[in-house]
Amino acid sequence: RNDGCSDLFFGEVPQATEGANFFTTIGATGGGSGSGCTGETFQNDVWFTYVATCNGTVQFSTCAFTNFDTKIAVYDGCGFLPPFLFCDLSTLLDCDDDGCGVVGGGSKALVNLNAGDCVRVRIGGFNGDTGFGLLFVDCVTPCPGDLDKNGVVDAADLAILLGAWGSSNAVADINDNGTVDANDLALLLGNWGSC
DSSP states (O other), X not given: OOSSGGGGGXXXXXXXXXXXXXXXXXXXXXXXXXOOSSSOOEEEEEEEXXXXXXXXXXXXXXXXXXXXXXXXXXXXXSOOBTTTTBOOOSOEEEEEESXXXXXXXXXXXEEEEOTTOEEEEEEEEGGGOOOEEEEEEEEOOSSTTOTTOSSEESHXXXXXXXXXXXXXXXXXXXXXXXXXXXXXXXXXXXXXXEO
């Protein structure tokens, strides 16, 4: 299940939703060409589809709660091309390795989408690394600190941040460094008020 892009044809690729999506590459095969990242190929990769629910930037991240060195790529469209079961990997939208600020850590890709757009998300390991983790999908708010996405940075957002203090909560980790801390608090307070 979701071990190859061609599994789309059989309906075996799960659809990611906003928030946390569990994945494991343990026992996964595949990889090879179409990396588009830093010249290395993906190994032991798994796939998701995602249908956008917002207009704007969508972030796909393995920055938190992932126990191995990931690579991530996002491709346009959810279909496949002839010949039978051939996946089109030529429409790479974004790709990343170690974009979370820690070498050997998580990755994140940012893609501009319109509501209803469908993309394929590929998660693999660097140099054959495997493990498990969470793929976080988030419609990036144009207003850092608006954690509840109501258009205002206010006490409700501050409560969310303080409730997640010291954790790797992806919603409250505004600067996406893996920890909810004073840097995130400063960003939230700096954007206080209407977005």
